[in-house]
Amino acid sequence: MPMTKRKIKILIADDSLTVRNFLVKIFSVDPEIEIVGTATDGLEAIEFVRKDKPDIITMDINMPRLDGFEATLKIMQENPIPIVIVSGDYDTTDTAKTFKALECGAVAILPRPVGVGNTDFDHAVHHFVSNIKLLSEVKVIRRWNRTHHTPVSNEAPLAMKETNQPIRVIAIGASAGGPLVLQKILKEIPSDISVPVLIVQHLDIEFAQGYADWLNIQSSIPVKIAKDGDILTPGVAYMAPGNHHLGVKAFNTIMVSADPKEKGHRPSVAFLFRSLREVYRNQVLAIILSGMGDDGAEELKLLKDKGAVTIAQDFESSLIHGMPGEAIRLGAASYILSPNQIIQFIKRNVSSSIK
Numbered sequence: 120m121p122m123t124k125r126k127i128k129i130l131i132a133d134d135s136l137t138v139r140n141f142l143v144k145i146f147s148v149d150p151e152i153e154i155v156g157t158a159t160d161g162l163e164a165i166e167f168v169r170k171d172k173p174d175i176i177t178m179d180i181n182m183p184r185l186d187g188f189e190a191t192l193k194i195m196q197e198n199p200i201p202i203v204i205v206s207g208d209y210d211t212t213d214t215a216k217t218f219k220a221l222e223c224g225a226v227a228i229l230p231r232p233v234g235v236g237n238t239d240f241d242h243a244v245h246h247f248v249s250n251i252k253l254l255s256e257v258k259v260i261r262r263w264n265r266t267h268h269t270p271v272s273n274e275a276p277l278a279m280k281e282t283n284q285p286i287r288v289i290a291i292g293a294s295a296g297g298p299l300v301l302q303k304i305l306k307e308i309p310s311d312i313s314v315p316v317l318i319v320q321h322l323d324i325e326f327a328q329g330y331a332d333w334l335n336i337q338s339s340i341p342v343k344i345a346k347d348g349d350i351l352t353p354g355v356a357y358m359a360p361g362n363h364h365l366g367v368k369a370f371n372t373i374m375v376s377a378d379p380k381e382k383g384h385r386p387s388v389a390f391l392f393r394s395l396r397e398v399y400r401n402q403v404l405a406i407i408l409s410g411m412g413d414d415g416a417e418e419l420k421l422l423k424d425k426g427a428v429t430i431a432q433d434f435e436s437s438l439i440h441g442m443p444g445e446a447i448r449l450g451a452a453s454y455i456l457s458p459n460q461i462i463q464f465i466k467r468n469v470s471s472s473i474k
Contacts, residue, residue, distance in 0.1 A: 126153040127255045132164040132190065133157075133179040138207070138231065142177060145232065145244050151252065159183075161190025168198050175201045175255035178225065180217055188223050195224030199259040203251060206326075207231040217326075218333035221299050226257050226438060230323045253411060254295065257438055284428050286469050287402040288314050288351070288367075290395055292388030294321040294410025296438025298330065300458045301408065305338035305356060307462040312340060314469060316356040317365060317395070319386045321410065324361030331358050347375035359386035366394030381414070388415025388442070392422055401426030404469060406461060407452075408432045410442035420451035428468075429453045430461055 129152055131142050139157050146152045155173050158164040160182040168176070176194070180187040191202050204220045206228060217228055229250055232243040293301055297320055305316075322330055327344060334342045338356065345357040351371045359365035364376040364386050374394065381387035388407065392415050395403045405422050407415055409432055423429045431443035431452035446452050456464060 124151065126151055127175065127252055128153050128155045128173040129251070129255075130155060130164065130167055130173040130176045131157045132159075132161070132176060132182070132187070133205070134159050134182040135179070138179070141231075141234075142205070145248060146251075149248055149252075152248070161185030161187060161193075164190050165193050165197075168194055168200060172198060173200060175203065175251060177205045177251065178202050178220075180204060180206065180220065188220055191220055191225050192223040195259070199224070201226045201254050201257045201259055203254055204228040205231050215329040215332035215336075218298065218330060221302075224259070226254055226259065227295050228326060230325050257295075259438075284426070284468075285402050286314060286404045286428065287399055288395065289316045289404045289406070289465070289469065290318075290391055291316065291406045291408065292319045292391065292410075292415040292442070293408035294412065294414065294439070294442060296409030297321075300432065300436070302334055302337060303458050304462055304465070305334055305340065305342065308339055308465050308469075310339040311354060312465070312469060313353050315351040315353055316340070317345075317351075317367075317391060318342075318356055318358045319365055319388045319391045319415075320358065321384055321386075321414070322361065327358070327361035334358075345373050345375055347373060349373040359391070362386075364390040366391055367398045368394075369398060382412060384412075384414050389418045391415075392418035396422050396425055396427070399427075403427040404430070404465070406430045406432075407443045407446050409437040409439050411439050412441050413445035414442060416442060416445040416449055416451055419446045420449045423451050423453055430464065431455050432461070433457050 129146055131139055133139050143154055146154055156167050158167055162185045178187045178191060202225045204217060204225050206217050229247060232247045233239055331342050331344050340354050340356055342356040344360050345365050362385055364378055366374040368374040381389045392405055403422055405419055405427055407419055419429050429452050431446040433455050434440045436457045437443055447455060
């Protein structure tokens, strides 16, 4: 007899009865999901996990007694479980604060699906539930307390050699697991870096500005949402706006496009890498970070074939090794590096690349 597939056990933590019932309803439709409990605040969520470990938790931020930040941090210290922040707050100030949950150990932030009467309801629910199911398989590790951190090593790894390749622009593509790594890179790269940085991070449209604001808190260089026609400035990071592709039209000019989705994404890493190959040819440092799927992997290979310098995040440090893993499989990566090694590579090869 064929074995019955084990159901994904979900704990829902939200102080709103309406929201809890809504999430229970949309999850209950999927036969692969079992709702094992609900919690009305962070303390209840922590106690539940101590007794009955679910596969994944959907967590609200603003709850009584103990909020989602502290609950996430405590759970990740005691009983690491994938935690997804489910947000209904789209004010840019609130979304910037929400990204702090990633620093506490949450694996992703997703917008709560629109209500039943909305024309996008079916699509939004399918997107939401599919992501929750995928994220339930993420292997998380125990988080240390707030004072514990890993310093950036100054040692050059054996796999990382100096390059004489001229680099005029850095391009970074990321999806799930990418935000914290990107935050670390932007915090540690030189503030006087001599090239612009272009970023495509898979995000729902509601979170783009809040994400940029969150990155700006610690980034050594300014982070801004790109606008069509912007002139690229060295030492500035440009992030793709929500639901739009990011690319370049000509040297030093940004292109923002509403062209169709690629690989199911807009913005797409593939779109960015392809446009850079056409304009900057081999004078690009292109990096693929943690993420689900394979967006940008083929285009990274084309950049490498053109002579550009390409990097894929290594397996050990990736929350999800889909995108970098596919790039490595295709032979698209000149280097396979950890976040600390990526930072050191940039410091050694980019700041002095423009004479």
